Amino acid sequence: MRQITKNQVRKWTKVAGISIPASFSAWCPHCSEKVTFNTTNHTHDPKRACVSASCNCPSCSHHVSIWSLGAHGPDSAEVYIHPNTGEPHSPKEISSIIPEPLYRSYISTIDAYNSGNYVATAVCCRRTLEGLFQGLLPEGERVHNLARAISQVADTVNLSEPIGNFANVLRQGGNLGAHFDNEKEPDEEMALQMLTLLENLIDFLHVLPQEISSLEQLLDHEA
Ligand SMILES: [Zn+2]
Numbered sequence: 001m002r003q004i005t006k007n008q009v010r011k012w013t014k015v016a017g018i019s020i021p022a023s024f025s026a027w028c029p030h031c032s033e034k035v036t037f038n039t040t041n042h043t044h045d046p047k048r049a050c051v052s053a054s055c056n057c058p059s060c061s062h063h064v065s066i067w068s069l070g071a072h073g074p075d076s077a078e079v080y081i082h083p084n085t086g087e088p089h090s091p092k093e094i095s096s097i098i099p100e101p102l103y104r105s106y107i108s109t110i111d112a113y114n115s116g117n118y119v120a121t122a123v124c125c126r127r128t129l130e131g132l133f134q135g136l137l138p139e140g141e142r143v144h145n146l147a148r149a150i151s152q153v154a155d156t157v158n159l160s161e162p163i164g165n166f167a168n169v170l171r172q173g174g175n176l177g178a179h180f181d182n183e184k185e186p187d188e189e190m191a192l193q194m195l196t197l198l199e200n201l202i203d204f205l206h207v208l209p210q211e212i213s214s215l216e217q218l219l220d221h222e223a
Pocket of ligand 1: 032058060
């Protein structure tokens with residue numbers, strides 16, 4: 001069961017005083033197409049103060065159920081859909097920090113995944129990884145084999161440099177250091193910057209090593 005947001009609702013209706021979408025747009029959980037569902041067979045459940053309804057996907061005809069707890073109008077209505085809709089994977093906001101061709105390759109990978117073309121996703125992933133690692137190597141030292149390019153980056157690029165720089169910034173006790181010592185009250189911008197840095201460090205130190213090891217296990221399992 002997943003909650004659907006108000007901006008997915010195209011039109012509201014009211015059954016026994018409870019607001020429920022007459023139509024809403026969502027990714028179909030069965031065929032993954034983005035479609036507009038029309039609700040039918042509304043049933044009022046007075047004990048739970050909700051209205052349930054049925055919809056059929058206009059693309060694949062499969063059935064989807066919805067429940068609305070909307071006794072106080074559309075603004076405060078909670079609407080749930082079952083089974084879960086196949087939400088598209090959305091890209092990270094990295095367009096300003098990586099080169100444009102690499103970003104385009106990354107977006108193509110996401111488009112392939114969202115359209116359910118997993119072979120194309122794997123091909124695009126590989127192409128994007130190649131671009132990513134080639135871009136970290138000096139012009140004359142680029143190799144075309146992906147595994148070799150990655151090893152070369154591991155051998156020649158100081159991947160722990162950002163962490164060393166971070167330690168220096170804190171050690172020097174400048175503005176950033178003071179914020180991390182709880183002595184200075186941070187404003188919203190500084191607080192967000194600190195939170196983002198924390199999340200990126202957790203990704204780098206914990207999430208990334210775990211993801212590499214799960215991918216390894218998955219590939220071992222497939223082999
Ligand atoms: Zn469908």
